[in-house]
Amino acid sequence: MTGDSGGPRVAIVTGGSRGIGRETAGRLAQDGFAVVINYAGNKVEADAAVEDLVASGALAFAVQADVADEVAVASVFDQAEERFGGVDVVVHAAGVMPLSPLADLDLAVLDRVLRTNVRGTFVVDQQAARRLRPGGAIINFSSSITRFSRPGYAAYGASKGAVEAITLTLARELRGRNITVNAVAPGPTATALFLDGKSEELITRIAGESPLERLGEPADLAEVVAFLAGAGRWVNGQVIYVNGGSI
Template structure:
């Protein structure tokens, strides 16, 4: 069975689906037959661009606005998707924020924002997914390989992503008997515009050389893994997959 056949007719919500790896993943899943809902927090223009891009490629996609940390808004989004498409099969939770800085100087207001979006947001979205997904469904959360790289300046961000990883196996066990898998992908550096922004060529070359494969990850390295977990990877459950070319 091809990837397109595996995705045919299945409905996926991708939070943070209008930028970065969320957008890349939404496009990949749409190209492989999924009916895609891209969630966004506030940038309507970016959401419209994403919908136009995926539609131009032949995909089925709609955009839905909701703050992932707002349980009322997230529940309403699921209601709308169920009314429009009949149900939800897969949730890819890619929404998150990444302010960085050493602990000694880190603004606690930024810490509160990180905790709210990255931890509470994951909990709220997973809670609704656990209530709503149809049998055979999948929940895939985004973490980061920074939890293993342990780079200075990422203390707060890594802590929130460690919390995301901690949820996976417990939620998978709580969903016993539902035929719903729960997994986490933890990418390393991926060659997206966001990665290259503000970095010198020297820094890019150094990071590119870290993996034994000698390159940065490509967006499809991550999206393809997500698609596998969403479809045929049914015997992978409660796990965190580090997608970084062996850099750790």
């Protein structure tokens, strides 16, 4: 799989040092992408992810950046272009998920959620819209919580509703560019983001809500992202719920 310059197609994966983002980076590398892993702060995890990719034969490097900082995000794209010649796919998997009933939510926490999940999506997508090569794809991450409406998720669910609005609007704004824009909306998935702070009893109960009677795995999501980044050119302006039939 090659880009316009004859080199490999290039993907930036935000939140690529762990969880779904890391699994997705590996899956795209299998398809021949050069991968730029963006991470928020854990350099050890990011370096380990890059080492795994390079050991598999992929081209990869990591860049630290706060996704809500437009200067830092622009630098991620700059470095991807300098190293690999351009950018074809952006997978925006970075996000935060603090939980609290709405009545008890510290508004400073709400501000952090909105800054990372909403402003972060806007900033990343803005750079992607300006800089992706024709034939590219922007893949945001929403959440099935926009349909579950589970107590405690008001801030997170509101932020992901905004992600969906951004995604669907941008898909239409990029008319004529041959760039697709979609959002993947996971259900409960066995990552640290979901598992942290939950009792084993609660995790078992939530897993049982799916007709498939299990939690999702990062690989389940990575396969959908790989499709959207590759063969799924006729899927555009959609939110794809990947949750094992929980809703």
